[in-house]
Amino acid sequence: MTAMRALSRDRCLALLASVPVGRVVFSLRALPAIRPVNHLVDGNTIVIRSNLGGALASTATQIGPLVVAYEADTFDLAGHTGWTVVVTGAARLILDGERQARYERLLQPWTDEPMNCVIGIDCDLVTGYELVGVVA
Secondary structure (H helix, E strand, O other): OEEEEEOOHHHHHHHHHOOOEEEEEEEEOOEEEEEEEEOEEEOOEEEEEEOOOOHHHHHHHHHOOEEEEEEEEEEEOOOOEEEEEEEEEEEEEOOOHHHHHHHHHHOOOOOOOOOOEEEEEEOOEEEEEEEEEOOO
8 A cells, every 4th residue: 555645845856866867837828837857956056947938938937936836756567656846936037147157067968959048936835745655
């Protein structure tokens, strides 16, 4: 059997930092949009890179901070175990040159497309759950 347990904020952020990929969820033309991205966690900020011409960066540029959700998870399908973490917070373009350069060094894009902006997502609301095996 498997049980679902809530995770603490600290455990959620540690798990999020342990995987390189997640999904950012945002509104595009009043509809939900989801994009897979690689990330890093720096304190209470999730950092991703994007293209200024891309949907997320363009929306954030046009309206300022944008409320988004960010989700990452991992599952063992055979064992019915795993975890999922969802962060909700404001996404902002990181404009400070030093921080931008640091994140560009640490976070390499997985695609050949130019990634010419860095976006920070504040970890305002953090929730997570784990599926754990229970001995009967």
